[in-house]
Amino acid sequence: MSSNDQQRGGVADKALQLVMEMKRNPDVLPPYNADLVRQCQKKIDELFHKNAAVVERMRNGLEHDPSLLQPRLAAMCHIRRCMMAYVNERKNRIRSFRWRYGGALPASVRNALCEAEIQFFNEYSSTLARFQSNLGEAGVNLLLHTAPPKTLFVQVRTLEDYGEFETSDGTQVQLTKDSLHSLPRQDCEMLIRQGVLELVH
Known part of the structure; x- marks a missing residue:
């Protein structure tokens, strides 16, 4: 050769x-x-x-x-x-x-991206947010209800100290590490994706 x-x-x-x-x-x-x-x-x-x-x-x-x-x-x-x-x-x-995570990427993912990829993610997030806000009178969050719920409330465990969290009905919940809660599924789906909560089976 x-x-x-x-x-x-x-x-x-x-x-x-x-x-x-x-x-x-x-x-x-x-x-x-x-x-x-x-x-x-x-x-x-x-x-x-x-x-x-x-x-x-x-x-x-x-x-x-x-x-x-x-x-x-x-x-x-x-x-x-x-x-x-x-x-x-x-x-x-x-x-x-x-x-999967919404607009807040975990540090482990963000650290794997180059500057151009971070910019692409931010622009994609903005485009998706604008699209959702234009659906219906009050907008629609397409990240919720990606699977049909079996129950309205789910049991979850907090994986990190998150602080105060307000559910859609106005209830204030203090999310501390290892605490267990019964929360509306629609309110905690995003926190599950972000790794703050996990489902308890």
């Missing part, structure tokens, strides 16, 4: 690592791999400029061997497809987090 083939293959393998990162972690979002993404972007630029130089020499009659153009183009396309698959899968998971 030539040194050119080894270099192209090496970066192509690294691009595939981005896809494999997501495949190996189907239930969590791994930290954004900025270093590997930059390496892939740099290699695409490098291969593009090499091809552009060959094409320019061919136009000037200084180059008669176009054999490396197609392999470089194939390598660029492969790297780009891997990067797009990586970004798209992360985007889909970030959208799902909005439905």
Whole structure:
């Protein structure tokens, strides 16, 4: 194998690592791999400029061997497809987090996002909020009632010191760690998603 083939293959393998990162972690979002993404972007630029130089020499009659153009183009396309698959899968998971946690991401999730992904999450949250507020006279919270309730009240345990919580009927509840409560399902669904409460079966 030539040194050119080894270099192209090496970066192509690294691009595939981005896809494999997501495949190996189907239930969590791994930290954004900025270093590997930059390496892939740099290699695409490098291969593009090499091809552009060959094409320019061919136009000037200084180059008669176009054999490396197609392999470089194939390598660029492969790297780009891997990067797009990586970004798209992360985007889909970030959208799902909005439905799971509401507008407040857990620190473990937020720390795995890059600045652009945090901005995407915030913009998606704002768009969803505007959409919900325009439904009906008083708006509709689409994050509630994602599954049909079996009972109006549920038993929950508080997983952390949260403080005072007001239910939809105006009842004040003090949520302290390990305390047990019977609350309206619709009032505590968001806190369950955020990890403040858990259902007691």
